[in-house]
Every structure is written in structure tokens, then in C-alpha cells.
Amino acid sequence: MGTGRNSGATPAIDSGQDRRTVVSWLLGGGVAASLASFFYPVLRFVNPPSISEASVNEVDAGKVQDLKPNSGKIVKFGNKPALLVRINDTEWKAFSAVCTHLNCTVQYRESRHDIWCACHNGTYDLNGRVQSGPPPRPLEELVVQIRGDEVVISRRA
Ligand code: FES
Numbered sequence: 398m399g400t401g402r403n404s405g406a407t408p409a410i411d412s413g414q415d416r417r418t419v420v421s422w423l424l425g426g427g428v429a430a431s432l433a434s435f436f437y438p439v440l441r442f443v444n445p446p447s448i449s450e451a452s453v454n455e456v457d458a459g460k461v462q463d464l465k466p467n468s469g470k471i472v473k474f475g476n477k478p479a480l481l482v483r484i485n486d487t488e489w490k491a492f493s494a495v496c497t498h499l500n501c502t503v504q505y506r507e508s509r510h511d512i513w514c515a516c517h518n519g520t521y522d523l524n525g526r527v528q529s530g531p532p533p534r535p536l537e538e539l540v541v542q543i544r545g546d547e548v549v550i551s552r553r554a
Contacts, residue, residue, distance in 0.1 A: 454552045455549060456479070456549070458472045458481050464481065464483045468482075469505025469507075472550065474493070477494070477495055478495065479539055479550055480512065481548065481550060484510075489541040491538070495536075497532045497536065498517060498533065501514050503536065512525070512536065518530050521536050538553065
């Protein structure tokens, strides 16, 4: 009988240890997953994919109907921002949104129909030419194409 109890107790202790091992393994896995989910985006940011986003030549900038006339929006063009401007129903413009002064992001000013850099009050016209302020060069102009109801921005050939 005693032997039977002992032989019954030993597996119980073993299975308890097994349970603890499984639980700590699961907890360890949970901690590892938490750490991975925290550090993965950080690592992706610090060490971006090897394919250079700077080499992007064309991006889908959204639907025609999503941008009302006399308005603009910033879209991602590779790893840089681009400014898409819908001047009226049929006229569109796009530029690199990187100010040629100190690289701030420019924006379209509906009230003045111009492009404005808030950092040092630089302004550009709708051809990207400097109107006032410190920017030394015009904005790089991009090409806008309407394909069906999609707006596509690309680099000039
Ligand atoms: S960074 Fe744009 S005006 Fe200075």
C-alpha cells in the first residue's frame, strides 16, 4: 500500500513540476512575445528594410473624390513627404513637400492659394517657385496623373 502511495505521489510531484515547467515556459513565451512586439517596430525604425524607399518613383495618392478643389494633402512618397494640391476640378499639382531651406514639411494654404513653410514663413507659388522667405530653391515638382478615379504621383522622367 505504502509503495502504492509513494508510487502515486511521485508522479503527482512530477506532474506538478511539469505543470510549473509548462506554465513558466508559457509565461516565458509571453514575455518574449511582449518584448518582441515592443522591439520589432523599434528595430524596423532603426534598421529599415534593405529596399530603399527613396527609390520609389510612383505612388497611389488616393481617390479623386477624396480631395476637394482648392485643397492639398501630404502623401508619403518613398521615405519623403509629397504635397498633392487639387487646384480646381481638373487641375492638380504635386511637389516634394520638403522645404528647400531646412527640410521642414510645407503645406498648401487654401486661403492664399500658395504653398507655405511654417518653420520660417517661406512661401512658394503653385509652380513650386519661391515667392518669399528663406528657401533658396524651388520645390521639386512631381507629375500627377489621374487614372480612372485614382490619383497617381510620379517623378519626372
Ligand atoms: S525650413 Fe522652410 S522656410 Fe525654413
